[in-house]
Structures are given as structure tokens and as C-alpha cells.
Amino acid sequence: MDLKRKNQELTTVEASLSKRKRKKKQKMDLQEAMKKQNDVALLLVGKVISAVAKHSNLVFSPALINSVLTMTAATTETETLRSFILSFLKSSSTDELNAVFREIASVILVDGSKRGGPKISAVNGVWIEKSFSCNPEWKDLFENFFKATFSQVDFRSKAEEVRMEVNSWASRHTNGLIKSVLPHGSVTDETIWIYGNALYFKGAWEEKFNKSMTKRKPFHLVNGKQVHVPFMKSYERQYIGVYNGFKVLRLPYRQGDNDTSRQFSMYIYLPDENDGLDNLVEKMTSTDGFLDNHIPSWTVEVGDFRIPKFKIEFGFKASSVFDFDLGVSLYQKALVEIDEKGTEAAAATYMVGNKVSLCSRRHTPLRIDFVADHPFFFMIREDKTGTVLFAGQIFDPS
Structure with a gap:
């Protein structure tokens, strides 16, 4: 009897150990998948800048592009489209993409404003042609996994009305900041579905700037000219890293009470040279693990510290x-x-489907100047997972 009990106890212990190992492996797999998508975010940055934003202001959301592509890959019946998305996102399966989506939706994109943290709103929407027979499993995925609003609409005779309604949906969910994402002619009577998402972020700095210290100063453009814009100034210690040819500033946002699972920050990547942003972006987008290897982890005394106020919008x-x-x-x-x-930031993304497709660090000095008076790159990132919510560059803050 004792032997039988011992065997039962041993089996229970082995099962418990096996379960822990599985959980540990799943966690490691998820961390690796998240890291992979963070690398993809920088690849997207490089593609967007080289194609449509060379030497111009830019802001876009890699996280939303990843999200809408994940929804598409999980529900399309077109194997070619699914394979393309998996290859594009460097992912091994839709299950892997779904796991990343679940982590971002349940941990990162959760509103923290009631506890004093950033206000975050993230929503998904799906519009399907009403004459189109929708797979019940898709509908279940949309509504219960992706938490998307699901609407059957009349693209055949009311395409323009649907376009306007879909654009209004984005505006409603971004505090009125994002309007007219879908241009005239983008939705036609051949449209079968639209998958969309919208993100709104409003975070207060952990250490706010004194408004009385904000002064207009020159910002140096790449053509040698200058524009005078308001610069925020501070004498407080800052998270600054000094590297070969550039500096990185991390500005943390105020976190909510007892919110230990995440930490949001804005990063500013400032080249030493006034015209050095092209080379810096090239380095960022071609070096594996660049973001994680260039995170300022302690505060330093500052000398001259100035960053410009700015407001930019970009659509493509x-x-x-x-x-x-x-x-x-x-x-x-x-x-x-x-x-x-x-910071206040927002974005909206739409995927429109037509008939042909179904549904090395150097020594840090005691005081560091950080004067962002020439073109720089920026990011809004969740630090614990590395998820890039917004990325962009400033060539002219005026």
C-alpha cells in the first residue's frame, strides 16, 4: 500500500514538473515570438522611410499593422495570402501570431487611466459584404478572440456610404484625431471585406516639463536652413545613453498604481551630426537587436537639455x-x-479585400548635453515586451 501511495505521489510530482516545463517553454516561445515582431517593426520603419518619408516627418504604428495582418492571416481562405503574411511578419504559424496578439491585447493595450497611468483605447472592427457567406468559425474568432465589432454591410450598392462610416468609426475611437483613413475610391462595389483597428494613447510624463521654461529656439533642417520652434527645457536628471555617433533619450510615462506588468516610454534617437539621421536609421534597421541593446538604464546629470514640442500627422x-x-x-x-x-497619439489601419481575395558603448561623462535641435527618430514603446506602438522621425517640427 505504501509502495502504491509512493508511486502515486511520484506520478503527481512528475506531472507537476512536466506542466511547469511546458509553461516555461510556452513563455520562452512567446518571448521569442514577441522579440521577432519587434525586429519586424524596425524593418517596417526602414521600408516606410525609404519609400514615402525620405527627409520628411513621419509617424505610424507598427503594432496596428501587425494586428490587422494577424486578423487577416487567421481568417483568410486564400493560402497564398496567409503564406505571404507569415513570410512578411517572419512568423512560423498563425498560432504564433495569435499568441503575440493575445499578449499585446491583454497586457499592453489595456487602459490604465483609472489607476493614474496612460489612457489607452484599442479596438478592432470587421465589415463583411452582406451577400458573402461568412464561415461561422471566422465570426467566432472575430468576436471572441479578436474582440472585433462585426458588421455585414452593402458594398454592392452603398460602397461610398460604407467607406464614410468606416472612417467615422476610426474617428470615434481615436478621440477625433484620425479622420479619412480610407481615401475616395478605396472602397468599391467589388469590395468583400474590410478589417480595421484603431489605437489611442495619452500618457503623462513621469516628470513633467515646466511650461515657463519653454522657449523658441532654432531647429536645424537638413538643407542648412533653420526654423524657430518651442523647445522644452529641464535641469532634472534624465535617462540618456551615449553611443558611437548618437545619443538615446528615454522619457518614461507615469505608470498606474500597482501596474508592474508594463512600462511605457518615449525614446528619442539623436544623431551627433545635423544631417546624420539617414545613417542612424540605416544602422537601426539593419542591426539585429538594436533597440534592446540601446536602452538608457540609469539617469545622468544634464548640461544643456532641450527637446522640441511637435505635432505631426502622416497617412499612407x-x-x-x-x-x-x-x-x-x-x-x-x-x-x-x-x-x-x-504625449497624445493615435492611429487607425484598414485592410481592404476585393473579389480576387477572400476573406559598443563608450564612457559616459558626468554631464550630458541632449539638444534635439536637428532631425531625430522617435518611438513610443512598451519596455518590458519591447512592443513598438508608434515610430517616426522629425525633420521639421514647425
Whole structure:
């Protein structure tokens, strides 16, 4: 009897150990998948800048592009489209993409404003041609996994009305910041479905800037000219890393009470040379693990510290930039504004499907100057997972 009990206890212990190992492996697999998508985010940055934003202001949301492509890959019956998306996102399976989506939706894109953290709103929407027979499993995925609003609409005779309604949906869910993502003619009587998402972020700096210290100063453009814009100034210690040819500033956002699972920050990547942003972006987008290897982890004393206030908006047809040629079109528009209090940012993305497709660090000095008075790159990122919510560059903050 004792032997039988011992065997039962041993089996229970082995089962418990096996379960822990499985959980540990799943966690490691998820972390690796998240890291892979963070690398993809920088690849997207490089493609967008080289195609449509060379030497111009830019802001867009890699996270939303990833999200809408994940929805498409999980529900399309077109194997060619699914394979293209998996290859594009460097993912091994739709299960892997879904796991990343679940982590981002349940941990990162959760509103923290009631606890004093960033206000975050992230929504998904699906519009299907009403005469189109929708797979019940898709509908279940949309509503219960992706938490998407699901609407059957009349593209055949009311395409323009649907386009306007879909654009209004984005505006409603971004505090009115994002309007007219889908241009005239993008939705036609041949449209079968539209998958969309919208993201709104409003975060206060952990240490706000004193508005009385904001002064207009020159910002140096790449053509040698100058524009005078308001610069925010501070004498407080800052998270700054000094590297070969550039500096990185991390500006943390105020976190919610007892919110230990995440930390949002804005990063500014400032080249040493006034015209050095092209080379810096090239380095960022071609070096594996660049973001994680260039994170300022401690505060330093500052000398001259100034960053400009700015508000920029950018919209583009992403499918043209990313060479999609599978009967689908991808559109995105984003906006970001920073001031003494913090940051307000928003974006919306739509995937439109037509008939042909179904549904080495150097020594840091005691005091560091960080004067962002020439073109720089920026990001809004969740630090624990590395997820890039927004990315962009400033060539002219005026």
C-alpha cells in the first residue's frame, strides 16, 4: 500500500514538473515570438522611410499593422495570402501570431487611466459584404478572440456610404484625431471585406516639463536652413545613453498604481551630426537587436537639455510600400503630439479585400548635453515586451 501511495505521489510530482516545463517553454516561445515582431517593426520603419518619408516627418504604428495582418492571416481562405503574411511578419504559424496578439491585447493595450497611468483605447472592427457567406468559425474568432465589432454591410450598392462610416468609426475611437483613413475610391462595389483597428494613447510624463521654461529656439533642417520652434527645457536628471555617433533619450510615462506588468516610454534617437539621421536609421534597421541593446538604464546629470514640442500627422497606402499584390489594400494614418505634460497619439489601419481575395558603448561623462535641435527618430514603446506602438522621425517640427 505504501509502495502504491509512493508511486502515486511520484506520478503527481512528475506531472507537476512536466506542466511547469511546458509553461516555461510556452513563455520562452512567446518571448521569442514577441522579440521577432519587434525586429519586424524596425524593418517596417526602414521600408516606410525609404519609400514615402525620405527627409520628411513621419509617424505610424507598427503594432496596428501587425494586428490587422494577424486578423487577416487567421481568417483568410486564400493560402497564398496567409503564406505571404507569415513570410512578411517572419512568423512560423498563425498560432504564433495569435499568441503575440493575445499578449499585446491583454497586457499592453489595456487602459490604465483609472489607476493614474496612460489612457489607452484599442479596438478592432470587421465589415463583411452582406451577400458573402461568412464561415461561422471566422465570426467566432472575430468576436471572441479578436474582440472585433462585426458588421455585414452593402458594398454592392452603398460602397461610398460604407467607406464614410468606416472612417467615422476610426474617428470615434481615436478621440477625433484620425479622420479619412480610407481615401475616395478605396472602397468599391467589388469590395468583400474590410478589417480595421484603431489605437489611442495619452500618457503623462513621469516628470513633467515646466511650461515657463519653454522657449523658441532654432531647429536645424537638413538643407542648412533653420526654423524657430518651442523647445522644452529641464535641469532634472534624465535617462540618456551615449553611443558611437548618437545619443538615446528615454522619457518614461507615469505608470498606474500597482501596474508592474508594463512600462511605457518615449525614446528619442539623436544623431551627433545635423544631417546624420539617414545613417542612424540605416544602422537601426539593419542591426539585429538594436533597440534592446540601446536602452538608457540609469539617469545622468544634464548640461544643456532641450527637446522640441511637435505635432505631426502622416497617412499612407501601406500595401504599396510593402509590395502587397494579392487583391488587398492596406491603409494607415497616425498622429502624435508632445508637449510639457506628455504625449497624445493615435492611429487607425484598414485592410481592404476585393473579389480576387477572400476573406559598443563608450564612457559616459558626468554631464550630458541632449539638444534635439536637428532631425531625430522617435518611438513610443512598451519596455518590458519591447512592443513598438508608434515610430517616426522629425525633420521639421514647425
